[in-house]
C-alpha cells in the first residue's frame with residue numbers, strides 16, 4: 001500500500017504540478033456517465049459531489065463543463081481542506097460544505113439549489129485515510145484505533161473492538177468483511193481485551209494475524225476485519241442508502257446518478273437500488289453491468305482494480321417537497 005504524500009497546508013497553492021493526494025478512479029467513465037449524452041459545453045445546472053474527497057472528480061467535471069455549478073460535500077474536514085485548494089481556480093462555481101450523505105437532502109434544501117443535473121457518489125475511504133496512520137485505518141503502520149472519517153462521530157473502532165459482544169463482533173467480521181475466520185478472530189480479541197484493551201491498529205492487526213495463523217497469503221490477514229470495522233464505525237451501509245435516496249429525490253428528469261463502490265456488498269446495494277427503481281419507472285439504466293477500470297488504469301493506480309461504476313438516469317420527477 002502506498003504512503004500518502006504530505007497533505008498541502010491551507011496556505012499553499014492549488015495542488016498543481018505535485019503528486020496528487022488521491023488519484024480519482026474511472027475519470028473518463030464518470031464524466032461520460034454524468035453527461036449522459038448531454039453536451040459538456042452547454043450543460044447547465046447543479047451537480048452534487050457527495051463524496052468530494054480531494055476534489056479530483058469535481059475538478060474533472062468543472063474543467064469539462066464550463067457552465068455547471070458544483071455542490072461539493074464530504075464528512076471529513078481534512079478532505080474539504082484539500083478540496084478547497086484543489087478547486088480554488090473554480091471557486092465561483094463551487095460550494096464546499098461539510099456533510100454526511102445522510103444529510104444531503106437537508107443541505108441541498110438549505111442551499112436552495114433546486115433540481116440537480118447530476119450526482120456523484122464515490123464511496124469509501126481514500127488515500128488520505130489509508131496512508132495516514134494517525135487516522136487509524138492502517139493495519140500496516142501503527143496508529144490509534146480510530147477509523148472515523150468524520151472526527152465528530154462518537155464511536156471509534158476501539159469502542160467497537162473493546163465493547164461489543166463476541167457474537168456481534170464475529171457477525172460484523174463475517175457480514176461486513178466477508179471474513180471466513182470471523183468467529184476465531186472475535187474469540188481471540190475478546191479473550192485478550194480482558195487483560196489489555198486494544199487501542200492501537202498495530203496490536204490489533206498483529207493479534208488478528210496470530211488468530212488466523214500468520215501472514216501467509218497475498219493480502220494481510222487483518223484486511224477483511226479492518227474493512228468490517230471501518231464500515232461499522234462510519235455506518236457505511238446506511239450512509240450509502242441515504243445518499244442514493246437523496247439523489248433520487250433531487251435529480252431532475254434526465255439527470256444522472258453515478259456511483260462508484262469498492263466493495264462487492266456495496267455494489268450489490270447499488271445494483272438492487274437501480275433495478276427496483278427501473279421496475280418502478282423511476283430510473284433508466286445505461287447498462288446492466290458495472291463499468292470497471294481498464295488494465296492501464298489499474299497498472300497506474302492499484303486501487304482502481306476493485307472499483308465498480310454504475311450509472312442511472314432519473315426518469316420521473318415523482319413527489320418531492
Ligand SMILES: C[S@@+](CC[C@H](N)C(=O)[O-])C[C@H]1O[C@@H](n2cnc3c(N)ncnc32)[C@H](O)[C@@H]1O
Pocket residue numbers: 022023024025050051052053054055056057058073074075076079099100101102122123124125126149239240
Ligand atoms: C474515495 S474518496 C472520494 C475521492 C474523490 N472522488 C476524489 O476524486 O478525490 C471518498 C470520500 O468520501 C467521503 N465519504 C465517505 N463516506 C461518506 C459519507 N457517508 N458522507 C460524506 N462523505 C463520505 C470520505 O471522507 C472520502 O473523502
